[in-house]
Amino acid sequence: MTDPVLATDGVTKRFGALAACDGVSLELRPGEIHAVIGPNGAGKSTLIQLICGGLAPDAGRVTFRGRDVTASNTQARARAGLGRTFQVSALAMEDTVLQNAVLGALGARGGAFRVWRPALRDPALRDRAMAALERVGLADVAAVRTAELSHGQRRQLEVAVALTLEPHAFVMDEPMAGMGPEGSARMTRFLDGLRGQAPILLVEHDMDAVFALADRLSVLVYGRVIATGSLAEVRADPAVREAYLGEDA
Amino acid sequence: MSREGWINALLLAGVAGVPLWAWAVDEPFTITLATRAAILALAGVGLNIALGLGGLVSLGHAAFFGIGGYAMGILASHAQAYDPIMEAPILIQGTKSMPVIWLVAVAAAALAALVIGALSLRTSGVYFIMITLAFGQMFYFFAISWPAYGGEDGLSIYVRNGFPGLNTLDPIQFFGLCFALLLLALLFSARLAKAPFGLALNAARQVPTRVATVGLSPFRLRLVAFVMSGAITGLAGALFADLNRFVSPTMFSWQTSGEIIVFVILGGVARTCGPVAGAALFVALEHVLGDLSDYWHIYLGLILLAVVLFARGGIVGTLAGRGRAHD
Numbered sequence: 184m185t186d187p188v189l190a191t192d193g194v195t196k197r198f199g200a201l202a203a204c205d206g207v208s209l210e211l212r213p214g215e216i217h218a219v220i221g222p223n224g225a226g227k228s229t230l231i232q233l234i235c236g237g238l239a240p241d242a243g244r245v246t247f248r249g250r251d252v253t254a255s256n257t258q259a260r261a262r263a264g265l266g267r268t269f270q271v272s273a274l275a276m277e278d279t280v281l282q283n284a285v286l287g288a289l290g291a292r293g294g295a296f297r298v299w300r301p302a303l304r305d306p307a308l309r310d311r312a313m314a315a316l317e318r319v320g321l322a323d324v325a326a327v328r329t330a331e332l333s334h335g336q337r338r339q340l341e342v343a344v345a346l347t348l349e350p351h352a353f354v355m356d357e358p359m360a361g362m363g364p365e366g367s368a369r370m371t372r373f374l375d376g377l378r379g380q381a382p383i384l385l386v387e388h389d390m391d392a393v394f395a396l397a398d399r400l401s402v403l404v405y406g407r408v409i410a411t412g413s414l415a416e417v418r419a420d421p422a423v424r425e426a427y428l429g430e431d432a
Numbered sequence: 433m434s435r436e437g438w439i440n441a442l443l444l445a446g447v448a449g450v451p452l453w454a455w456a457v458d459e460p461f462t463i464t465l466a467t468r469a470a471i472l473a474l475a476g477v478g479l480n481i482a483l484g485l486g487g488l489v490s491l492g493h494a495a496f497f498g499i500g501g502y503a504m505g506i507l508a509s510h511a512q513a514y515d516p517i518m519e520a521p522i523l524i525q526g527t528k529s530m531p532v533i534w535l536v537a538v539a540a541a542a543l544a545a546l547v548i549g550a551l552s553l554r555t556s557g558v559y560f561i562m563i564t565l566a567f568g569q570m571f572y573f574f575a576i577s578w579p580a581y582g583g584e585d586g587l588s589i590y591v592r593n594g595f596p597g598l599n600t601l602d603p604i605q606f607f608g609l610c611f612a613l614l615l616l617a618l619l620f621s622a623r624l625a626k627a628p629f630g631l632a633l634n635a636a637r638q639v640p641t642r643v644a645t646v647g648l649s650p651f652r653l654r655l656v657a658f659v660m661s662g663a664i665t666g667l668a669g670a671l672f673a674d675l676n677r678f679v680s681p682t683m684f685s686w687q688t689s690g691e692i693i694v695f696v697i698l699g700g701v702a703r704t705c706g707p708v709a710g711a712a713l714f715v716a717l718e719h720v721l722g723d724l725s726d727y728w729h730i731y732l733g734l735i736l737l738a739v740v741l742f743a744r745g746g747i748v749g750t751l752a753g754r755g756r757a758h759d
């Protein structure tokens with residue numbers, strides 16, 4: 184078996200008495216989309232924070248590309264090649280779409296300490312940013328203020344910024360959240376093609392998307408992984424049927 | 433040219449035109465007022481990098497303004513007394529040369545900003561305001577209690593410092609020098625805002641998590657911005673001391689910090705020429721209303737209130753409308 188690109192090993196995070204993540208171990212392998220599903224408050228976003236460095240675990244380890252990154256901060260993990268998207272869009276709303284994408288391109292370049300040449304006139308930055316915007320279908324609105332984008336477009340921009348980083352793994356928190364059926368379908372097709380570029384750890388509530396995309400699936404309930412495996416394996420798992428998918432699964 | 437571009441051009445033409453007119457009709461006092469406005473604007477341009485671009489509300493910029501002032505005062509007072517600053521281990525003499533004084537002022541203010549920034553940028557919001565205020569006050573009380581350089585009374589410099597090829601005692605020439613430095617600082621801050629650094633800093637003000645998620649450090653961006661900001665305000669401090677030929681602890685007072693913030697807010701936060709408009713209005717009010725009443729700050733307060741309540745973009749922002757999106 185090939186080594187996983189990204190792995191958590193028993194990561195735990197407590198908020199007071201609540202264990203939002205409780206000994207979570209999972210792996211993201213090259214070329215796969217690994218979906219993480221679970222009811223509201225199961226600890227999915229907390230898990231992503233632990234993976235990306237926004238929170239430090241109380242126990243457990245995170246390894247990325249063979250290195251223990253548990254002690255690294257968010258910036259260091261991003262530079263190591265982790266591309267994250269947020270459940271609630273985290274974009275510079277006063278800036279244009281292009282400026283947000285250029286920010287990603289600056290991150291990819293590894294520094295922003297240039298003070299003289301305009302960022303948007305730097306062909307290398309601009310090309311990288313525009314290429315990412317084109318891929319998600321936002322090239323037409325590159326000059327629009329981000330605050331003026333529709334909700335769905337903001338979700339696309341989240342993904343575009345991650346693309347500019349050309350990461351070694353994507354970690355996406357509900358990229359289709361609130362997108363509507365058409366937008367979800369388009370995003371699903373897009374992510375399907377993306378797994379060839381880098382594997383995706385995909386947290387998603389949209390079951391159509393999960394069933395269409397996931398090579399493997401982990402089910403998180405009350406901070407614990409109750410099942411992990413292929414779609415068929417997880418569907419057949421009695422604990423999952425009871426706790427999450429319901430009778431009709 | 434954009435609407436804001438025209439407003440900026442008009443504004444700068446005004447700041448340069450008034451003293452030229454005053455020079456033609458031989459009104460040296462008006463030239464001095466314009467010089468004061470240009471220097472205070474320069475201090476505001478410095479603060480605007482931290483406050484406008486970086487969203488860092490520093491109530492301690494008087495520290496950098498005062499450091500610039502004392503850099504000038506210390507160097508020039510030793511030079512005028514023919515008394516070296518130190519003899520061992522190496523001999524360091526005072527100087528009356530502006531370029532050297534500026535260099536020392538900028539370096540000292542930058543160093544102080546590095547230390548103050550490294551400590552205070554670990555906090556944010558109200559705590560950041562309070563910590564920067566506390567640092568400013570530390571410098572203030574230090575200056576008061578430092579008898580070697582005048583303590584509470586400050587330091588007088590008898591003759592304005594020199595600049596190669598110019599007669600700095602001539603008000604219009606000194607104005608020209610200050611105005612040229614202001615233009616340079618404006619050019620720098622305008623370029624900075626659009627450069628990668630400005631883009632990232634501006635994003636770090638809005639969504640620091642996003643900036644970290646693309647692999648950039650919001651802390652480092654802010655720290656560098658704070659250092660640049662302090663350095664420019666320090667340069668303004670050196671010029672201000674040279675204008676008055678006098679330095680005193682007042683330059684370090686928290687009121688000074690507050691006034692620099694007022695220039696930025698009156699003129700328009702994050703607008704390149706905002707501090708120019710703010711400082712010019714401040715000096716004009718101080719002069720016109722100050723003649724009428726000792727309590728002219730009341731009127732300043734009312735104007736500030738009006739800006740904050742009804743014209744959030746300040747003078748430049750209100751005249752230019754919302755800009756900056758399409759570039």
Ligand SMILES: Nc1ncnc2c1ncn2[C@@H]1O[C@H](COP(=O)(O)OP(=O)(O)OP(=O)(O)O)[C@@H](O)[C@H]1O
Nearest residue numbers: 198201203221222223224225226227228229230270
């Ligand atoms: N910073 C925090 N402080 C205290 N409790 C928190 C914090 N963040 C999350 N929690 C709690 O931890 C639990 C897990 O939250 P989390 O956001 O990870 O869930 P989720 O699976 O992403 O849910 P959703 O599907 O609604 O996005 C919730 O009960 C939440 O209230």
Ligand SMILES: [Mg+2]
Nearest residue numbers: 227228229270
């Ligand atoms: Mg969540």
